[in-house]
Amino acid sequence: MSTTVASSSSGNKMQMEVNPRGIPRAPFVANVDDFVSGQNGSAEGIIKSFQETSAKYRYMEVSLQQRKKALSTKIPDIEQTLSVVLFLQRRRQKALGQPITEEEGGDEDGDDLDDLEDDDAGDKEGKEEPLKTLFELNDTLYAEAEVIETGEVGIWLGASTMLLYPLQEAADLLSSKLGAAKKSLGETIEDLEWLREQVTVMEVNFARVHNWDVKRRRDQKNSGAGAIAAAASKGDEEEEDEEDDE
Amino acid sequence: MSLLPPEDEGDDGIEVAWEDQQRINTFSKLNNRLSDIQDQLKGKQEEKEYYDDLETELELAYDDAKVLYKMGEAFFHLGLSEAKRQLRRDLKKYDGEIQTLEGKAGECERGMKELKVLL
Numbered sequence: 001m002s003t004t005v006a007s008s009s010s011g012n013k014m015q016m017e018v019n020p021r022g023i024p025r026a027p028f029v030a031n032v033d034d035f036v037s038g039q040n041g042s043a044e045g046i047i048k049s050f051q052e053t054s055a056k057y058r059y060m061e062v063s064l065q066q067r068k069k070a071l072s073t074k075i076p077d078i079e080q081t082l083s084v085v086l087f088l089q090r091r092r093q094k095a096l097g098q099p100i101t102e103e104e105g106g107d108e109d110g111d112d113l114d115d116l117e118d119d120d121a122g123d124k125e126g127k128e129e130p131l132k133t134l135f136e137l138n139d140t141l142y143a144e145a146e147v148i149e150t151g152e153v154g155i156w157l158g159a160s161t162m163l164l165y166p167l168q169e170a171a172d173l174l175s176s177k178l179g180a181a182k183k184s185l186g187e188t189i190e191d192l193e194w195l196r197e198q199v200t201v202m203e204v205n206f207a208r209v210h211n212w213d214v215k216r217r218r219d220q221k222n223s224g225a226g227a228i229a230a231a232a233s234k235g236d237e238e239e240e241d242e243e244d245d246e
Numbered sequence: 247m248s249l250l251p252p253e254d255e256g257d258d259g260i261e262v263a264w265e266d267q268q269r270i271n272t273f274s275k276l277n278n279r280l281s282d283i284q285d286q287l288k289g290k291q292e293e294k295e296y297y298d299d300l301e302t303e304l305e306l307a308y309d310d311a312k313v314l315y316k317m318g319e320a321f322f323h324l325g326l327s328e329a330k331r332q333l334r335r336d337l338k339k340y341d342g343e344i345q346t347l348e349g350k351a352g353e354c355e356r357g358m359k360e361l362k363v364l365l
């Protein structure tokens with residue numbers, strides 16, 4: 001019996017294993033016999049606790065899926081805003097006759113684009129023309145507007161607040177937000193994959209303990225008194241189990 | 247209660263090794279990831295095609311033509327050369343994104359192939 005205790009305590013150690021966001025790993029039942037006897041021999045109680053754990057994993061899964069959805073609409077939003085800000089910034093620098101600093105901090109993984117030359121080449125023409133835009137008033141309704149370039153943009157921060165930022169600061173802010181959102185999305189996806197695995201493990205555990213339980217009961221019935229005498233040492237729970245058997 | 251005939255239900259049938267379980271988990275994880283990536287890839291490629299079409303369209307445009315170029319939710323009146331430059335920038339971005347996605351998809355496929363041999 002001491003060996004089973006040892007193995008079940010190593011099973012507990014596995015239970016403590018967590019992924020980077022603290023979601024615990026599901027315990028895997030390697031040997032049903034050992035596992036059940038390690039848990040006071042009550043298959044009923046084990047199945048119940050398995051179901052609880054599964055339900056927790058599923059709950060987490062649903063909330064993470066929502067988060068993933070929110071992030072995957074947010075990221076293109078930020079990307080688009082950033083690309084407009086960068087565009088305005090380039091225009092502004094050109095208008096002021098400043099050298100064009102293609103920092104492109106916001107561009108994906110920070111890989112700087114090599115269209116520096118392109119910009120220099122086209123530097124002469126189209127310098128002072130006002131920027132005309134068509135902007136969306138509502139779905140399918142557009143209005144024309146001329147943009148007065150002040151070197152600042154208003155960024156909608158949420159909570160009914162919009163702040164004016166200088167272009168450079170706006171670009172920095174947006175790219176840092178974009179990076180954070182992407183990182184968070186990556187982590188969420190990782191967590192979801194992790195959760196899926198744990199749910200599968202729990203399902204397998206559940207099925208195996210259940211089958212084991214069914215088999216044990218049938219054996220008990222079939223083999224009669226000898227088996228009952230052997231099982232009697234395991235305690236009273238089994239009798240309770242039998243009432244629920246259907 | 248049990249649907250299986252007793253002889254199929256022996257311990258050998260139920261025993262699942264932890265290693266196999268992990269391999270199965272990894273396989274399903276990769277499979278999910280792959281289909282996720284393929285969805286994204288499809289979307290990106292579609293968007294890129296629009297830009298490709300636009301590129302040919304712009305080649306045909308007159309030099310002094312004004313182009314309405316969409317960025318974010320607004321259209322900007324741009325000179326042709328400026329529009330082309332912006333277009334090139336956008337195309338490059340899509341190319342990069344598509345390449346990273348394809349790389350990831352390839353990784354998943356490789357992993358799955360390895361696991362298939364083991365299972």
